[in-house]
Structures are given as C-alpha cells and as structure tokens.
Amino acid sequence: MRVDLTDSLSRLLPEEAFGHSVPSSLWTALRTDVETVVAPGSAEEVATILKWASEMGVRVVPIGTGAHTYPRYPRDPFIVLTTSRLNEIQHYEPADLTMTASAGASIRDLSTEMATHGQWLPFDPPDVPNRTLGGLVATGLSGPLWAGYGQLRNHVLGATIVCGDGRALRLGGKVVKNVAGFDILKVMVGSRGELAVITSVTVRLFPLPVVDRLLVLEATDVSELVSTARAVATAPIMPASIILSATSDGGRLLVRLHGARVSVEADQKSLEKHTGVSFEVRNTPEAESLLVQERGSGIDTELVVRVWALPSRIGVLLDLLKQVPGVSLNADVYGGSVRAYLPVNLSDIESSLAGLQKDIEELGGTIRVLRIPAEVDASSYFAKPLVDEGELAAGLKRAFDPHAVLWGIE
Amino acid sequence: MYRLLEKTDEEPVASLLTGKVSSGMTRPLPSTVVSDLAKIVGHEHVITDPDRLLVYESDGLTAYRRPPRAVVLPSSTEEISAVVGLLHSNGIEVIPRGAGTGLSGGALTTPEGVIVGTARMNRILKIDVENRIAIAQPGVINARLTEATNPYGLYYAPDPSSQSTCTLGGNVAENSGGPHCLKYGVTARYITGLTVVLAGGQIVEIGGVGRDPYATLDLVGLFVGSEGCFGIATEIELRLLPITEGVRTLLGIFESVESAGRAVTKIIACGLMPAAVEIVDGPTIKAVEASVFAAGYPLEAGAALVIEFDGTEAGLDLDADRAEQCCLEEGAIEVQRATDPEHRVKLWRARKKAFGAMGRIAPDLLVQDATVPRTKLPEVLAGIDDIGNRYGLKIANVFHAGDGNLHPNILFDRQNQNELELVERASKEIMQLCVDAGGTITGEHGVGVDKRKYMTLVHGPAELEAMAAAKRVFDPASLFNPGKVLPEVEVKGATDTAKILATGE
Incomplete structure (x- = not known):
C-alpha cells in the first residue's frame, strides 16, 4: 500500500533519521516500491517511532540491513525501521569473554574486533551480506556450529529492547549465569522483531580454536554420505559442525573439528576409526571458501525451503528432496534441518510445494518456505507469523506489542 | 495487575526474621475437594495428615516454613492435569514441588496452597541413542539420567551439587547450574521440549527435537527457570552428550x-x-x-x-x-x-x-x-x-x-x-x-521467596511489569506458585477466578 507517512514523523526526529536506503530485494519481498525508511540514532528515537506508529495505526517493519528477507508483507500502511545507525561497540571486556554492541553493528566488524583478542562468535547461519548483531539475534539462527557450541539463544546474555508500544526494557545482563526473574530474553531471540525492536545485545564470546580443521568426504552416492554423516553424529567425539550438501549428481560431507592440534588429530583418527572412511583435510583458504559456499552464498534462487525432522531421519528427507530436478540441498546433520534451494522453473511452484509438504509431513518433518518468487501467489505456503503458533505466543505478542505495530520479517 | 511496593527496609514476608510461619493456622481443604483428589490419584496419594505435611513445610532453605493444606502426588501428565484442573476451578493455588532441595524457598506454600509433588513421576520414558535425547518425567533424579544413559556412552551435562537428590523437573523450574556449566552451559541449553500442564489443567507440548525451532517463539526457553510460576512440566525432553574420553x-x-x-x-x-x-x-x-x-x-x-x-x-x-x-x-x-x-x-x-x-x-x-x-x-x-x-x-x-x-x-x-x-x-x-560490579542477584538458585526483596536492585518497574505480563500469559489468575519471583503481586480474588474457570469464560 502506498503511503507517505514521514511528514508527521519528521517533526519528531532529527534529519539524520531520514533518507536512508535499503536493498531493493527488501522491497521485492515486501511487495512494494515505496521507500519509507527511518533510521533512528538511539533507543529513545526507536521508542519515539513506535509510540508514533501506535498512535497513527501504522505498522513498523524492523530490519537490520534488510538483506535477509522473508515472504510476508503487511497489507496495512507501514514504514521500515532500520537499526543501521545503531552500530557502536558499547562494551568489550575480552577477559570476561563478553561484548555489548548496538543492534545495527555488523557481525563482520565485530568479528574483526574480537579476532584481535583471539575471540569469536561461533555461529554460522546462512550467508547474508552485512548481517547485523541485532539481525542475528532476531532471526535466532545459529547455523551448523550449533553442534559444538550450543544454540545462539544460550549465548545471548542480555539485550535492550523497545516493545511495540515504545516501552524500553533492559533484559538479562552481562554475566553468563543469571536466573534473576523470568527469562523474557529467551523469547526475544528468534522473535524476528514481532515483539520488540532489539536495540543492543550482550553476547558471550569464545576463544578462537587453535586449529580449525575441515574434513571432507565427496561421493556420488548420497546415501553412502548420509550413513557416514550419521555415524559422525553418533561418534564418541563431538565435532564443531557436520554439514552434508547434495545435488542429484552427488554430495559432500564436511566435518569441522576445533581444538588444540593434538586433540584435533586424535579426533580425526577416532572419527575415521568409528566411520571406517578416511577424510581429506582441507586447509584455509580453501576450507573457508567451501564453508561460505555451504552457507548458501552465491545461490540466488528465489525459491528456498527449510525442512526439519529428527536428525536420524535426515537420510529419508534427503532421499525425498533430491528427487526434485535441479535441487541443491544443504543439511545440518546434527540439528536435523535441510535447506533446499529449488529451481524457480518448477512447472507449478504451488502444487510442487503442496506435494513436498504432504510427503515431508508423512515422514514426520515440517517444511517452511524461506524465499519465494514475488510473482507467485502462494500465500498458504508463506511462513506464518510466529504468533500464529498457539495461544501462548499470541498472548506474548499482546503483552509486548499490544497495538500490533510490529511486523516481523526474517 | 502488577504493583511495585514502595521500597522499605522491612519486608512483609520475605525475610529470614519473619519467614517462619507457625503451623496450625492452615485451613484444611474442603472434604469434597479431598475426596475428588483421591478419585484422581488414589486415596493414599493425597496427604492431609498434619504430621505428614510437616515434611513439606520448607525446601532446602529452611528459614521459611509453612505447612501446605494438602500434598497431592500424581503419577502421570493426565493426573496432574486433572488435579490442577480441580484445584484451580476451586480457586486453590498450586505449588509445584520436586525433591525440595531448592535454596530460595521456591517450593514454600502459600497459606491457601496445595503442593503438587512429582515424586511418583520418576520414570525415564525414552532414551533415543541415535538422536541423543531422552524423555523423562519430572520426578526423575538428575544423577539417575546420567546413570541410565552411561551404558550408551552418553550422559546429562548439568550437574547441580544436589544432583544425587534433586529432580529434573526442579532443574527445569530453576534453570539449575553446577560446576561443569562453565564449559557445558546451564539446564536451559539441554531442554529441547516439554509437555506442560498450564493453569486450569490444559496440556500443551512445546518445542521438541525434530520440530522447526524457528516456527514459533522460544516458549521452552521462557518456561525453563520460571520457578513453578507458569505451570508444571510433566514430560521433559533433554539433550544428552557423549561421555568425554x-x-x-x-x-x-x-x-x-x-x-x-x-x-x-x-x-x-x-x-x-x-x-x-x-x-x-x-x-x-x-x-x-x-x-x-x-x-x-x-x-x-x-x-x-x-x-x-x-x-x-x-x-x-x-x-x-x-x-x-x-x-x-x-x-x-x-x-x-x-x-x-x-x-x-x-x-x-x-x-x-x-x-x-x-x-x-x-x-x-x-x-x-x-x-x-x-x-x-x-x-x-x-x-x-x-x-x-x-x-x-x-x-x-x-x-x-x-x-x-x-x-x-x-x-x-x-x-x-x-x-x-x-x-x-x-x-x-x-x-x-x-x-x-555489573552482576546479578542469583546465578543458579533462583529468586523464590528469599530474593524477591532484591529484585528491584537489578530490575526497574518496567522490566518487572514485563515479567508479570509474561506470567499472566501462562497463568492469568496467578494460581501457580503465587508470591514467588516478583517482588509483590496483587492476587485477584480467588472466588472470581474460581467462577471464571468453573464457567469456562
């Protein structure tokens, strides 16, 4: 819907908050070409915007960089709120392994700073250019490193947020163990901006591994790779991540081992003994480029789905999905999820998705559309808002965003 | 609605000095409620004898004592649901309890409360070696899960000091820690799914390995550490780790x-x-x-x-x-x-x-x-x-x-x-x-009754109100473990609540 709402808002905010651009892909995802973007310079300005929106009955779509889009768009008047101007490191105490930064700070910049102290954030979600810290937390995506390090939600120690009605809250803290009250922070991680706008985040960091070794196994027979992958996932040692990628022509298993050189070498031997295969070792930069590829960089198909099932069912899922002609698959073997990059020249996207959904649900899995071409009217396969999933989620939505101002995108 | 009391040096209930509450003041449950409870769980699992109730008058923080009106010991999700439904429809507050090893008075009853204990729900329902998860009832002792999974080369990482007596349900309620949480993280990291009995007895399943964790809000994460104020976890899905070499x-x-x-x-x-x-x-x-x-x-x-x-x-x-x-x-x-x-x-x-x-x-x-x-x-x-x-x-x-x-x-x-x-x-x-120094008032023991008085040191009124709002989502009438965690909550009239629940409005 075409709206120009900046007039009344411009009286409330400084000039610097306006005139910002966001990637054109966002407008495609939002089915609009109206660039009403506001970039607040502080949490107070975020609150001003949300209070204004509550009064005006305008929806607000909060984004980091807006690069990671999600096929849902508001039908009511809306503006886009970008955290791009909130980009400082507020506090970094390397000896505590904690960092607090504003939501719009780019992960790349933060990682550079952490690396100078031999530290990092061990998460590798699907590739997005210039992913922000707030965006990472709002999507809640950990990536396959979840296997070795646990999920992102367990390492977000604190955050400041502004609720849909403009209330600012300080959640959690700066310490790694904290049970002082109900853990509202947990529901903010992965809430995609549907409850509140995240304005700053405190994360727990990890020491960079001394050795980061990538073991590779390639084969044309994907089932063979699957059984090796599952053997790795049930081995007595715990790799940092286990990724299996496949197309109809074959696949590749990537196992990442972190630790001191002697322990990584011992882990590799023990995995090879346990699985009965020998892996090739890839070193950086080749290893790094393989991992970037596995995060989906360079795959520009407009049709992407994510499938979840019990990790032990991953082989069955891959068997099913690889039958789609031209598909490219990427599985987190430990977590039990598969991203499928589907060709957009599928004869009939809607019925293809319906068929897949039926088959996957029969196998005990769930499917979710992550990206879909703008011209496809497949609203029933669009990912649902988080708050549609039951009464409790809806109740939390009402508690944090009582006027339903916030419209989350992934 | 949530109301923050004026800060005073003298706390009305929650202090070591005044925490002791004399016994004998407890109002017995109506006999119809007792007999209805007995119909659900069996006569022998409803405790009303004052001498036997003494065991339940405190948890590990013995400075606070008060005997409950009764203790009910159900053996299944369905029984817990029926018990909670019955008590809540009578406007009676439910105080969940595991082994009673907590150190913040979280399992202390209110004057009108009935304790629902999980002692009989002590079965490990499933050990899924391939997916490295287990499903356990809340009354299973923490250390027993590790013993049971050791033969498969697996163990359960969180190890609170009381692990030989504390229960997994209690660990979930308190988001318990332990010495090895430095490397492995606290309970929340290991809880992947829950079956929960909510206010009024409704049974819901949240989370679960194999389900898309990004499909909804992280309700499991919010429930863990809610100190019995949101509901009772009746089945717990937990992640296991391989035993280190x-x-x-x-x-x-x-x-x-x-x-x-x-x-x-x-x-x-x-x-x-x-x-x-x-x-x-x-x-x-x-x-x-x-x-x-x-x-x-x-x-x-x-x-x-x-x-x-x-x-x-x-x-x-x-x-x-x-x-x-x-x-x-x-x-x-x-x-x-x-x-x-x-x-x-x-x-x-x-x-x-x-x-x-x-x-x-x-x-x-x-x-x-x-x-x-x-x-x-x-x-x-x-x-x-x-x-x-x-x-x-x-x-x-x-x-x-x-x-x-x-x-x-x-x-x-x-x-x-x-x-x-x-x-x-x-x-x-x-x-x-x-x-x-930039820290917080509790790292692993929880707030319970004991630390309510310190909550305002770390949280402002807006944050406390947000926590109260989260509680209302799960437990609108405040019938689950009221008077815990938040500094002061005005409880709605019990009779009104009873009416609402009884008529289903």
Whole structure:
C-alpha cells in the first residue's frame, strides 16, 4: 500500500533519521516500491517511532540491513525501521569473554574486533551480506556450529529492547549465569522483531580454536554420505559442525573439528576409526571458501525451503528432496534441518510445494518456505507469523506489542 | 495487575526474621475437594495428615516454613492435569514441588496452597541413542539420567551439587547450574521440549527435537527457570552428550583468594576452556580440614583452586600444563594434578564437602548466590570480606569462579536474634556489591521467596511489569506458585477466578 507517512514523523526526529536506503530485494519481498525508511540514532528515537506508529495505526517493519528477507508483507500502511545507525561497540571486556554492541553493528566488524583478542562468535547461519548483531539475534539462527557450541539463544546474555508500544526494557545482563526473574530474553531471540525492536545485545564470546580443521568426504552416492554423516553424529567425539550438501549428481560431507592440534588429530583418527572412511583435510583458504559456499552464498534462487525432522531421519528427507530436478540441498546433520534451494522453473511452484509438504509431513518433518518468487501467489505456503503458533505466543505478542505495530520479517 | 511496593527496609514476608510461619493456622481443604483428589490419584496419594505435611513445610532453605493444606502426588501428565484442573476451578493455588532441595524457598506454600509433588513421576520414558535425547518425567533424579544413559556412552551435562537428590523437573523450574556449566552451559541449553500442564489443567507440548525451532517463539526457553510460576512440566525432553574420553583435575593452592582469582582470569584469557573452575577460600579450607572430610590442604592456604579439563585424551595434558603455568605465574604455592579417579575425588573433596564441613563452625549457614563478571571477582571478594568484618560475621566463599558465580556462605546461630538481623543486612550489602560490579542477584538458585526483596536492585518497574505480563500469559489468575519471583503481586480474588474457570469464560 502506498503511503507517505514521514511528514508527521519528521517533526519528531532529527534529519539524520531520514533518507536512508535499503536493498531493493527488501522491497521485492515486501511487495512494494515505496521507500519509507527511518533510521533512528538511539533507543529513545526507536521508542519515539513506535509510540508514533501506535498512535497513527501504522505498522513498523524492523530490519537490520534488510538483506535477509522473508515472504510476508503487511497489507496495512507501514514504514521500515532500520537499526543501521545503531552500530557502536558499547562494551568489550575480552577477559570476561563478553561484548555489548548496538543492534545495527555488523557481525563482520565485530568479528574483526574480537579476532584481535583471539575471540569469536561461533555461529554460522546462512550467508547474508552485512548481517547485523541485532539481525542475528532476531532471526535466532545459529547455523551448523550449533553442534559444538550450543544454540545462539544460550549465548545471548542480555539485550535492550523497545516493545511495540515504545516501552524500553533492559533484559538479562552481562554475566553468563543469571536466573534473576523470568527469562523474557529467551523469547526475544528468534522473535524476528514481532515483539520488540532489539536495540543492543550482550553476547558471550569464545576463544578462537587453535586449529580449525575441515574434513571432507565427496561421493556420488548420497546415501553412502548420509550413513557416514550419521555415524559422525553418533561418534564418541563431538565435532564443531557436520554439514552434508547434495545435488542429484552427488554430495559432500564436511566435518569441522576445533581444538588444540593434538586433540584435533586424535579426533580425526577416532572419527575415521568409528566411520571406517578416511577424510581429506582441507586447509584455509580453501576450507573457508567451501564453508561460505555451504552457507548458501552465491545461490540466488528465489525459491528456498527449510525442512526439519529428527536428525536420524535426515537420510529419508534427503532421499525425498533430491528427487526434485535441479535441487541443491544443504543439511545440518546434527540439528536435523535441510535447506533446499529449488529451481524457480518448477512447472507449478504451488502444487510442487503442496506435494513436498504432504510427503515431508508423512515422514514426520515440517517444511517452511524461506524465499519465494514475488510473482507467485502462494500465500498458504508463506511462513506464518510466529504468533500464529498457539495461544501462548499470541498472548506474548499482546503483552509486548499490544497495538500490533510490529511486523516481523526474517 | 502488577504493583511495585514502595521500597522499605522491612519486608512483609520475605525475610529470614519473619519467614517462619507457625503451623496450625492452615485451613484444611474442603472434604469434597479431598475426596475428588483421591478419585484422581488414589486415596493414599493425597496427604492431609498434619504430621505428614510437616515434611513439606520448607525446601532446602529452611528459614521459611509453612505447612501446605494438602500434598497431592500424581503419577502421570493426565493426573496432574486433572488435579490442577480441580484445584484451580476451586480457586486453590498450586505449588509445584520436586525433591525440595531448592535454596530460595521456591517450593514454600502459600497459606491457601496445595503442593503438587512429582515424586511418583520418576520414570525415564525414552532414551533415543541415535538422536541423543531422552524423555523423562519430572520426578526423575538428575544423577539417575546420567546413570541410565552411561551404558550408551552418553550422559546429562548439568550437574547441580544436589544432583544425587534433586529432580529434573526442579532443574527445569530453576534453570539449575553446577560446576561443569562453565564449559557445558546451564539446564536451559539441554531442554529441547516439554509437555506442560498450564493453569486450569490444559496440556500443551512445546518445542521438541525434530520440530522447526524457528516456527514459533522460544516458549521452552521462557518456561525453563520460571520457578513453578507458569505451570508444571510433566514430560521433559533433554539433550544428552557423549561421555568425554579423558579428564584432568588440577588443584592449585594459593596464599589469597585474590591471587587464585587472578589465575582464573589468566586461564580463561589464554584461550583455555576448562570444564570447571572452582574456588574454595581459606575459612572453608580450615572448616574442611577440621572435619572428617579433611583432604590434607595446608591450613595456612588462602584459597584452593580446582580446575578440570575434559575432552579428547590427547589434548588434556597440554591444557593442564598451560593452566598449571598460569597458576604458578600468579603465585600458586603448589599445584597437584590427578589423572586417576581416586586422586580426582580427593582433589574435589574440599569443594564437594564444604557445606557439610561448615556445620562444625556454626550451627546455621546461609548459602548465598550471585554472579559477577569474572574480572570483578578479586574486588568483589575483597568487598565481601570487608562486609563480613564490619558485621562481625564469618563468611566462607565456595564458588564457580570460571563463570563468576559466587556462593558467599554466611555462618550464624539462629538462636541469636541479633546475629540473624546482621545476616539479613550483610546479605543485602553483598547483593548490592555484586549488582554494582555489573552482576546479578542469583546465578543458579533462583529468586523464590528469599530474593524477591532484591529484585528491584537489578530490575526497574518496567522490566518487572514485563515479567508479570509474561506470567499472566501462562497463568492469568496467578494460581501457580503465587508470591514467588516478583517482588509483590496483587492476587485477584480467588472466588472470581474460581467462577471464571468453573464457567469456562
């Protein structure tokens, strides 16, 4: 819907908050070409915007960089709120392994700073250019490193947020163990901006591994790779991540081992003994480029789905999905999820998705559309808002965003 | 609606001084409710005899005592649902209880409350070796899950000190920690799914491995640590880990707690990831050495630092060497290293037996719990020492140094009213000190009743109201463990609630 709402808002905010651009892909995802973007310079300005929106009955779509889009768009008047101007490191105490930064700070910049102290954030979600810290937390995506390090939600120690009605809250803290009250922070991680706008985040960091070794196994027979992958996932040692990628022509298993050189070498031997295969070792930069590829960089198909099932069912899922002609698959073997990059020249996207959904649900899995071409009217396969999933989620939505101002995108 | 009380020095209920509530005041349950409960769980599992109720009048924090009107012991999700439905429709508050080992008074009943205990729900329902998960009922003892999964090469990581008696349901309610949480994280990291009985008896399933975790809000994460205020977890899906190949345990003896604290910072800063880093201070060492648990520590030692590494056998000696070097650089008097289980037990002895040994020094012990950023440990410990001196109280510190989780233990004599008051005031100062250092008022024991009075030190009215709003989403009439966690909650009239629930409006 075409709206120009900046007039009344411009009286409330400084000039610097306006005139910002966001990637054109966002407008495609939002089915609009109206660039009403506001970039607040502080949490107070975020609150001003949300209070204004509550009064005006305008929806607000909060984004980091807006690069990671999600096929849902508001039908009511809306503006886009970008955290791009909130980009400082507020506090970094390397000896505590904690960092607090504003939501719009780019992960790349933060990682550079952490690396100078031999530290990092061990998460590798699907590739997005210039992913922000707030965006990472709002999507809640950990990536396959979840296997070795646990999920992102367990390492977000604190955050400041502004609720849909403009209330600012300080959640959690700066310490790694904290049970002082109900853990509202947990529901903010992965809430995609549907409850509140995240304005700053405190994360727990990890020491960079001394050795980061990538073991590779390639084969044309994907089932063979699957059984090796599952053997790795049930081995007595715990790799940092286990990724299996496949197309109809074959696949590749990537196992990442972190630790001191002697322990990584011992882990590799023990995995090879346990699985009965020998892996090739890839070193950086080749290893790094393989991992970037596995995060989906360079795959520009407009049709992407994510499938979840019990990790032990991953082989069955891959068997099913690889039958789609031209598909490219990427599985987190430990977590039990598969991203499928589907060709957009599928004869009939809607019925293809319906068929897949039926088959996957029969196998005990769930499917979710992550990206879909703008011209496809497949609203029933669009990912649902988080708050549609039951009464409790809806109740939390009402508690944090009582006027339903916030419209989350992934 | 939530209302924040004016801050006063005298707390209406939640203090050591006034926590004792005399028995005999409890109003018995109507006989119809008792017989309806008996129809659900069986006559023998509804306890109303005042003598038998005494067992349930406190949890591990015995300063707060009050007998419940009754205790009900269901054996299944369906029974819990029916029991909760019945009690709530009568406007009766439900106080969930596991083994009662909590240290914040979280399982203390309200004057009108009925305790629903999970003691009979002690079955491990499933061990899924391939997916490394288990499903357990809430009354399963923490250590039993590890015993049951060990034959498959797996174990359950969170290891609270009470793990041989505390229950998994209690761990979920409190988001329990333990020494090895430094490397492995607290309970929340291991809970993947829950079956929960909500207010009114509704059964919901949340989370679960194999379900898209990004499809809805992280309700499991919110439920874990909700201290029985949101509902009762009746089936718990937990993540298991493979048993590590090897362990190295080091014991460093230091002249002062400060130098031990500096060694901890150094170990973490040089990129090591120990499984556990624990400190026992001088007064604790003296208590242990004077007790039957004597471990042969030098009496003049100011602190003992226990460091443990686990993982692939091949890398452990290297890690241990570097940690030992860190200790020596910070002035360790000696460093011992254990590779065999027997020696390991010996090195851990002072840490594990500290609480028991303190009984020799004073009749009563208040186990405090707070977290500070690790780098603030030396100054906070010096501050605690100063507080102890000013009040003339003995404070012995035993703590999870690696994650900055302090347990300053205040020793006192309950019979001495004057001393009791000093304990209260010293506790509050310690909490303020930790908060001022950038920390928080509880790292793993929870708020319960005991720490409600400190909640305003770390949270403003808006944050407390947001927590209250979250509670209302789960429990609109505040019939699950009311009067816990939040500083002061106005409870809606029980009769109104009963009407709403009874008519289904």
